[in-house]
Structures are given as C-alpha cells and as structure tokens.
Amino acid sequence: MTSTAAARPTSPRRFAELQRLAGLIQIAALRSLKVRYRGSAVGILWSFSNPLLMTLMYTVVFGTAFLQYFDHSIVRYLVYVFVGLSVVTFFLNATSEALLTVVTNGALLNKIALPPAVFPLASVAANLFQQLCTMFPVVFIISIVVTHDPVHVLLVPVVLAGFALLTTGFALALAALYVFFRDISYIWGVGSFMLWMTSPLFYPAQVAPERVRVWFHFNPVGIELSALREVALGTGPLDWGLVGTAALTGIVACFLGGAIFAQTRRGFMDLL
Amino acid sequence: MQPAISLSGVTLVRRTQEELHYDLKRSVMNALRFRARKVKRATVITGLDVTIEHGEKVGVIGPNGSGKSTLLKLIAGVLQPTRGSVAVEGSLSPLIEIGVGFEPELTLVDNILFYGVLLGHDEAVVRAHVDSILDFAELTEIREQPTKTLSSGMSARLGFAIATEFRPDILLLDEVLAVGDERFRRKCAARIERFWDAHSTIVLVSHDLSYVVRTCDRVIWLDCGRVRFDGGPVLAVQSYLDTVPTSVDIRSGADLIALAASAPSPIVVRGSSKADDEITIFLVRNGYRWRIAPDGEYRRIAVIWENVLVVSDSVIEQVPEGDVII
Numbered sequence: 234m235t236s237t238a239a240a241r242p243t244s245p246r247r248f249a250e251l252q253r254l255a256g257l258i259q260i261a262a263l264r265s266l267k268v269r270y271r272g273s274a275v276g277i278l279w280s281f282s283n284p285l286l287m288t289l290m291y292t293v294v295f296g297t298a299f300l301q302y303f304d305h306s307i308v309r310y311l312v313y314v315f316v317g318l319s320v321v322t323f324f325l326n327a328t329s330e331a332l333l334t335v336v337t338n339g340a341l342l343n344k345i346a347l348p349p350a351v352f353p354l355a356s357v358a359a360n361l362f363q364q365l366c367t368m369f370p371v372v373f374i375i376s377i378v379v380t381h382d383p384v385h386v387l388l389v390p391v392v393l394a395g396f397a398l399l400t401t402g403f404a405l406a407l408a409a410l411y412v413f414f415r416d417i418s419y420i421w422g423v424g425s426f427m428l429w430m431t432s433p434l435f436y437p438a439q440v441a442p443e444r445v446r447v448w449f450h451f452n453p454v455g456i457e458l459s460a461l462r463e464v465a466l467g468t469g470p471l472d473w474g475l476v477g478t479a480a481l482t483g484i485v486a487c488f489l490g491g492a493i494f495a496q497t498r499r500g501f502m503d504l505l
Numbered sequence: 506m507q508p509a510i511s512l513s514g515v516t517l518v519r520r521t522q523e524e525l526h527y528d529l530k531r532s533v534m535n536a537l538r539f540r541a542r543k544v545k546r547a548t549v550i551t552g553l554d555v556t557i558e559h560g561e562k563v564g565v566i567g568p569n570g571s572g573k574s575t576l577l578k579l580i581a582g583v584l585q586p587t588r589g590s591v592a593v594e595g596s597l598s599p600l601i602e603i604g605v606g607f608e609p610e611l612t613l614v615d616n617i618l619f620y621g622v623l624l625g626h627d628e629a630v631v632r633a634h635v636d637s638i639l640d641f642a643e644l645t646e647i648r649e650q651p652t653k654t655l656s657s658g659m660s661a662r663l664g665f666a667i668a669t670e671f672r673p674d675i676l677l678l679d680e681v682l683a684v685g686d687e688r689f690r691r692k693c694a695a696r697i698e699r700f701w702d703a704h705s706t707i708v709l710v711s712h713d714l715s716y717v718v719r720t721c722d723r724v725i726w727l728d729c730g731r732v733r734f735d736g737g738p739v740l741a742v743q744s745y746l747d748t749v750p751t752s753v754d755i756r757s758g759a760d761l762i763a764l765a766a767s768a769p770s771p772i773v774v775r776g777s778s779k780a781d782d783e784i785t786i787f788l789v790r791n792g793y794r795w796r797i798a799p800d801g802e803y804r805r806i807a808v809i810w811e812n813v814l815v816v817s818d819s820v821i822e823q824v825p826e827g828d829v830i831i
C-alpha cells in the first residue's frame with residue numbers, strides 16, 4: 234500500500250525506497266550517458282579532449298610565467314593543471330547539468346510519482362561515471378608516479394569522494410532553487426566562473442595576493458582542489474588537516490544541499 | 506479488504522499560475538524595497554472524501570478548472586494533499602494523457618525501457634514487453650529511431666501503449682480518447698474495454714459525456730474542487746448538463762461541422778433548418794438515441810448517448826426546443 238501524508242515509513246520500507254531510488258538513478262544516469270554518446274562507440278574518450286586541450290592551452294600561455302613555482306619543470310605544471318581540471322570540469326559539468334533537471338523532467342514528474350531528487354543525482358552519477366572511466370584513473374596513476382607513497386595513493390579516492398559529495402550538494406541545491414528562480418542558470422554561470430577563477434587551478438596559490446588567498450580557505454572547490462593536489466602530487470609530509478577539511482567540506486555541502494532540496498521539495502509541483 | 510482508492514478530507518492548496526514567472530533578481534529587488542511579494546495561493550480541492558472500491562469504474566466530470574485532473578494527480582501520488590490523506594492499494598498506471606515526456610534524443614526502445622523502469626518494473630520485465638508495446642503502437646519499423654522523429658500522434662500512441670501494457674490494477678485516464686487518429690482511437694478504446702472486463706479499477710476524466718455514461722458505473726461531478734454529485738452516471742450527466750446552458754443556432758451543415766469539431770460536450774440543438782451538406786444527426790429523445798436518416802425517419806439505435814457525428818446528407822426537421830442532444 235502506498236500512502237501519502239500518512240504514518241512515517243518504517244525502516245524496511247525506508248530501505249525499499251532507497252533501493253528504488255538507486256535503481257531510478259541508475260537508469261536515469263544511463264539515459265543521459267546514452268544521449269551524450271549516442272552513435273559513437275568511442276564517445277566517452279571524447280571527454281578527454283576537453284581537459285587535455287585546456288591543459289595544453291594553459292601550459293602554452295601561462296607555463297613559462299609560472300615555471301619558477303614548479304622547479305622549472307613544465308611537466309610539473311602540466312600535471313598540476315591536469316589534476317585540477319579533472320575535478321573542476323567534473324564539478325562544473327555536473328552542477329550546470331543538474332541545475333536544469335528537475336524542471337526539464339517536469340512532464341514526467343507530473344505523470345508518475347517519482348522522487349524528484351533522482352534527476353539531479355543522476356546527472357552527478359553520469360558525470361562521475363564518465364570521469365571514473367577517463368580522468369580519475371589518470372589522476373590515480375599520476376599519484377603513484379609522483380608520490381611513490383601508498384598512503385597518498387589510497388587517499389586519492391577518498392578526496393575524490395569528498396569532491397563528489399560537494400558536487401552532489403551543489404547539484405541538489407541548484408536544481409531545487411532553479412524550480413523557483415529561473416534566472417539561477419545565468420547566476421550560476423557567473424558564480425561558477427568565480428569559483429573557477431578563485432580556485433588555484435591554473436596558477437599556483439602563492440601568486441594570488443594575500444587578501445585573496447584568505448578566500449581560498451572558504452571556497453569549497455578550492456579546498457577540495459588543494460586536498461587533491463596534496464594527496465596526488467604532494468611529496469612532503471601529508472597535511473592531514475587539509476585532507477580532513479576537504480572530507481568534512483564535502484559531507485557538509487552534501488548535507489546542506491540535501492536539506493535545501495528536502496525543504497523546498499513540496500513546492501516543486503506547483504511550478505512544474 | 507482495503508478500498509482501491511480512498512481520499513479522506515483531502516484539501517489541496519497550490520500556488521497560482523501567475524507566480525510562474527518568478528526570478529531571483531526580482532525577489533531580491535523586492536526584498537530590498539521591503540516589498541516582499543506574498544505568494545498567491547488558491548484552494549484547488551476542498552475537503553474531498555471519496556472511496557473507490559476495487560473494480561469500480563468511475564467517471565469524473567465537470568467544467569474546466571474544476572479539479573478533475575488534479576484529482577487524478579492526487580491519486581497518482583504526483584501531488585501531495587495539503588491536508589487529509591490519500592491511500593491507494595495496488596499498482597497504478599501513469600496518468601495517461603497527451604504529452605508524455607519522452608527523451609527526444611533516445612531511440613524508441615530506450616525510451617520504453619526508461620519509462621517502464623520509472624513505472625517500477627524490472628528492466629528485464631520491460632525488455633520482454635518492448636516488442637508487444639511497439640506492435641500495439643504500430644511503430645515497430647522505426648524502433649531504433651530517435652523519439653524526436655515521432656509525430657505528436659505517434660508519441661501519444663507510444664505513451665498509451667506503454668502505460669497500458671503492464672496491466673496496472675488501477676488505471677487513471679485523462680481524456681485518453683482524444684489520442685491519435687480515429688482508427689487508433691478505436692484500438693485504444695478496445696484495449697481499455699479489456700481493462701473494463703478484467704476487474705481493474707478505473708478512474709476516467711472526460712468531457713465526452715456519452716462515453717462516460719456508456720462505460721462508467723459511477724460518476725463524480727466536480728465543481729470548484731468540491732463533489733457536486735456522486736452516483737449513477739445518467740443522473741449525474743443530466744444534472745451536470747442542466748447547469749450548462751449551451752444553445753447554438755445551426756443554419757447550415759457547415760455550422761454543424763464546425764460545431765462538431767469544437768464541441769467538448771453534448772450540445773442542445775434548439776432547432777435547425779434544411780442542411781445543405783452531408784449530415785447525419787443523432788437525436789437523443791426519451792432516453793434513446795435516434796438517427797435522422799436521409800429520408801427524415803427516426804431510427805432507433807442501441808447506444809443511448811453519443812457525441813456529434815457527421816456522416817451523410819439529411820434533412821433535419823424542426824425539433825422542439827431543448828429536446829435534442831447531439
């Protein structure tokens with residue numbers, strides 16, 4: 234029996250609901266991957282091209298300018314940028330895609346009783362899957378080659394998981410807000426650019442003025458980014474504090490995003 | 506045994522449509538000027554108590570905006586009641602209506618799989634039904650084409666085929682017979698007919714009052730979100746029609762054809778002159794449907810109510826006012 238506004242679900246039903254949610258996310262993520270790579274067997278490899286091209290551009294344009302911060306090694310700069318781009322492009326792609334999903338699936342939500350969180354979560358899952366097939370293994374290998382330290386290497390997935398949680402939080406919050414404020418898509422265009430520029434992505438953190446550098450500690454993307462570089466590229470003693478902060482940031486962001494989504498969810502259907 | 510559907514004390518308050526164009530920029534500006542706009546809300550459904558037993562076929566009628574589709578959405582669990590509770594026992598069909606929400610870039614087969622899983626079926630089960638769905642929708646040859654290549658009629662056919670394939674216990678139909686061309690419409694009707702035989706619970710929203718009377722054993726007449734009448738179909742439709750003062754002056758066959766094309770519900774004819782086009786009119790008189798034949802004779806036909814049908818040429822005699830429904 235399905236009942237709404239009735240008694241609170243008991244835990245076995247809760248579990249069944251979660252199972253259904255997972256199944257729905259899977260099929261919705263597959264759907265978006267299929268749309269993206271329809272008709273091209275090597276489609277997923279294309280997702281390499283964008284970050285590789287950008288890494289190359291940054292290296293060509295800024296490589297020599299920042300060389301002194303990388304022991305005069307262009308390869309180090311290249312790896313530095315590539316590792317950063319691998320996660321930041323994931324974050325930006327997933328969030329800007331997820332933002333639209335509740336609204337664009339409004340017709341379906343008006344026809345079948347579905348948990349609306351399926352759609353933003355599926356966007357994150359699809360993008361995560363794509364990165365797991367392409368960029369993340371490369372980051373993993375880079376980490377092995379650069380650090381030679383099993384602790385570092387094993388922490389790479391942990392930090393990546395933190396990044397995925399952060400992305401999930403943003404995806405949920407943005408998708409929910411977009412239902413109410415349809416200009417969020419433009420605002421997020423600017424907002425994500427600001428996150429992009431204020432993260433030490435293609436420049437070393439040291440070149441930023443002191444006042445700006447304080448912001449790095451509050452920019453969630455920047456925190457995750459620094460932590461990833463710490464575990465993947467750091468050769469000195471591990472900065473556990475940074476890794477812990479990054480993990481905590483991910484969990485808190487995910488929780489907050491989920492809370493925003495859950496709080497506003499009741500109002501969705503009137504606006505779809 | 507639990508009833509199939511039971512709504513108790515259901516009230517639904519929704520934001521009104523003018524709130525749709527809402528953006529952050531404006532909200533912030535208003536907040537800065539201490540002019541926070543209060544969200545406008547309207548009560549769409551008021552204190553609805555409805556119980557529908559297993560196997561009942563219920564028609565829902567009423568004017569536009571009376572809450573008919575909203576009632577279906579509440580039953581489907583798409584909308585949550587503001588107050589009161591909705592309990593449903595058994596598997597539900599999706600709301601069957603026009604505009605289905607397919608992913609345009611995916612192939613028909615992929616869309617069927619996606620839709621089937623959303624409905625709560627296992628992917629393997631859905632896969633086993635793909636051929637039969639495509640066969641019913643008559644789209645087998647283009648199964649691997651992207652769904653965006655379908656015409657709106659074709660995608661409505663596909664939507665209907667998917668929704669009815671899995672034999673839900675409870676079928677929610679929203680103006681479903683407005684789908685597809687005449688031939689496919691009959692095919693849909695035939696398939697729904699089988700649900701009628703199969704002890705499924707059916708809730709049907711329709712403006713086709715003749716269809717409602719013919720097929721339902723109970724009719725709920727909604728007016729402004731309240732139940733105005735709940736009971737036998739003939740009485741329900743009659744009392745509903747009494748409140749609808751539709752009168753049309755028909756001077757030519759062309760008028761009638763135009764009327765037939767636009768009419769959502771039966772029309773009372775106050776009188777008509779010699780028709781100059783090919784026309785057959787069905788009269789309803791004394792509870793029977795009569796056909797005015799070309800020679801002007803009345804012929805009794807078994808079905809009681811019917812909407813306008815325009816077929817062959819005929820001369821329409823002067824008919825007493827208010828006596829005729831076509």
